[in-house]
Amino acid sequence: MTAFEGESIAAALHANEVKVLSHSLRYDRPRGFFCGIGKCSSCFMTVNHIPNIRTCIVPVQQQMTVTEQQKLGKLLPTPFTPKKKENITREIVVVGAGPAGMYAALAAAEQGASVLLIDENNEPGGQLVKQTHKFFGSTEEKAGTRGIDIAKELLNTIKNKKTIELLTSTTVVGYYENEHMHRVIAVKRLINGDQLLEISCKKMIVACGAMENMLAFPGNDLPGVYGAGGVQTLMNVYGVKPGDRALMIGAGNVGLIVSYQLLQAGVTVDRVVEAMPRIGGYHVHAAKLRRCGVPIVTSSTIKETFGKNHVEGAVVTKVDECFQPIPGTEETIQCDTICLAVGLTPSIRILEQAKVRSEFIPEAGGMVALHTPLLETTKNGIYVAGDASGIEEASTAMIEGELAGVSAAMSLGHNKNASEVQQKCKNALHVFRSGPFGRIPKICKEKISSCLEYDEGGTHY
């Protein structure tokens, strides 16, 4: 099989029409590409005899053996790596090199701190690398610039900073407490065997983003049902078309933007269905789709999908005010691709290991680590920023990252113009959350503050 250099295994397989990557453990149902960013596990395969490799984030190599694994897969009796654990010490470790993490690393380094920036993907940039559309926001916050160009610009600046070390293809797998330091264990994936890293730091900034939500309907695990972000990764990062005819579930900004990008890639979008009675995303994104002839149907959702080994079509239905399907309104449509754009859940697993206090906050998108306005969690020296601190969007993730970075550096005594930067970030966040589209993140942050105050025995509800 042929592939391009730098392509992920899963994307290369997709381009070669291999769309079934694994089978479910109990019922042996086919599973395919879903999230594309190493979060969902449906792309687990055996690579060079090592089972459970997330093929969506591991790049292809010459002569690589990739096989579908039998159930859980078998470990080789020999150790994976004969190498010794490597120790690294840095003042600040940033987990996740997306918009929030990159800004956090830069802001901390600007103040004079030494920073280690870690990302589990082969390429840093997080979700910016697939945002081919221009960003909204103020001209100072890079509005009018495409996400993909912002990522390139940030990466260049980071590479020119001697005080930032960037580790890609490295997954943080564990957190251990130490008396004066935070200790994290990470694995760096290398061609000639993985390297175990033990990293000690004084401050840790967790900016590991979010994962896409699943929606419950019969057939939702069939290959051909993708997260909308997963489809974006396939098309915009690897240039692989997911299919020929798509159905989009969800008319928030992600659903609208990805539908438009599907059109740009030459995929027909049958329609966008949205269970709410109104389009949730920006009108301007909806207008772009409508004038290309794509219908957006509100108060409507997917009932089921069908197909043998792959999506062949779907049934959509109107829903009432209580989101219950209205009998008799079902419609069968032909499509080979279903994209789910039904929200995101913050990734907080590493924070849970560190036992920071978290709460379920619906406006945040799920469980979220409580944090101060300067983004510090309930554990001294651990910060959170970006979608991991509550689902919002890239512009505010960048500002939050900068605020967390500068605050962490300042607490270590690095201070060039830290208070000034903090104030600038706080003002910018306030402005972004003042409009009607900032209402939900604003409520989210207010609830987080209330929970913290309650903890401290301050103001009660």
Add this chain to the structure above:
Amino acid sequence: MMKEGLTINNYEKTGVLSVNDFKQPSEKQLKKGVVIVECVQMIPCNPCVAICPVHAISMNDINDTPKVDFEKCTGCTSCVGICPGLAIFVVKIKDEKALITLPYEFLPLPAVGSVVHALDREGKTRGPAKIVKVNTRGKTAVITIEVDKTLAMDVRMIKVMNYD
């Protein structure tokens, strides 16, 4: 009685604006050629204000909707390619024709002189559109088309396919 905020504007259901949803220029202003900003929601965004060379677009704060001063606007089209929402168009009436400048992000780009389909806000073909100018300075191409005068406020997109 419905509480404010619970009422849903028609465009929030359909994704399609009606001409009453945004400010209309006068006939005289249309002859000069002016910008039509189809941005009706309070989105934190302001590149159009920053790029306008004559300060014809203004906002009270970044969450405000852009307000156009049709008298100041020269119809220069520099805001068309910068708008992240692709919501800005320039319309100029010339005799029995309307020149519409719109953002276009698909490939292949149409050739100057070719006649393609003119689409309205719902993607329906409304007649022929002659390609007058294709500006590819930015990654968003800015294309000027010529359509029948009566379609000036309806056509907002093209389909690059020969119109017979």
